[in-house]
Amino acid sequence: MLSRACEYGVKAVICLTIASREDRIKSIGDISRNIQTPEAFTAKVLQKLVRAGLVNSIKGKNGGFYINKEKAENLKLWDVVQIIDGDDLRYRCLLGLSNCSNAKPCPVHESYKTIREDLVRFLKRTEIKILSDRVIRGESILKIETILRTN
Amino acid sequence: MLSRACEYGVKAVICLTIASREDRIKSIGDISRNIQTPEAFTAKVLQKLVRAGLVNSIKGKNGGFYINKEKAENLKLWDVVQIIDGDDLRYRCLLGLSNCSNAKPCPVHESYKTIREDLVRFLKRTEIKILSDRVIRGESILKIETILRTN
């Protein structure tokens, strides 16, 4: 459904949105630990989001990634998905016909179109901010908690 | 959404369902030409469907692949998708958490669950037979028609 890269990107952005409440900057080590994803690969994804202007970064010591409070208020799931995965979800034919259209439709076109529109509508409506609030309230998680043992 | 292998599988099964109306057997060359997919790769996919019992095959000269009329009447899109792609679509967490559950949900779990259920319900309801009828009636296509020129 979403590529790994995209999954990591969404989780990272949720993580940064949480940090944005206190105007915090987070290093990639920090982030990948928080969301339990491979560090270097997640860094690549974040760099793509930086180039797209969705995330900000500061180089040098004490640097890292962050999102402005105001920007964080308005981000939708779709914003991240589109940057990382493009708009295949939006436009691709379920059977892979080169262009999905009403003119020359594949046999599932009519019914699948509805499903696909629902999915995209969901992505466009879902606010990252609200997702991050859920994590803060402990209603949902971004990674499997590791049990800390004191031997 | 669907893997290439799965796209090819669905198209091949629709093609065989059309052939089943006249109890026809089709060779892989025949099929891949009909649905415009790489021959050897499509063959692998069909072999998987044969092993799963969804498609039948006959070896030797005049052999090929076919589906029984009665079986063709009852096949759903989901039957093919599940054999080729497994049930990731059904169970996988949108953010890739190792087990999607109500107990430890990711931040999108509640809303995504609905979308995912709609998608699976669509796949489970959609009858291959009906899709094949649409192709026969010329309402939809399985490949881009190539313009035949007589030079």
Added chain:
DNA sequence: TCTTAATCGGACAATTTTGTCCGATTAAGA
């Protein structure tokens, strides 16, 4: 019986996706 044409399966190749490493650059702070 022999030739021909088909599936089957395994090995292999190419491509894409995922993941790692490292040197260059940048900036903070001792």
Added chain:
DNA sequence: TCTTAATCGGACAAAATTGTCCGATTAAGA
């Protein structure tokens, strides 16, 4: 000013997916 710690970008490596090739087997039909 020097050390340290961070992002950036490019090259590389590993794994998964997609795609090809070929020999073995099978059966039809001449």
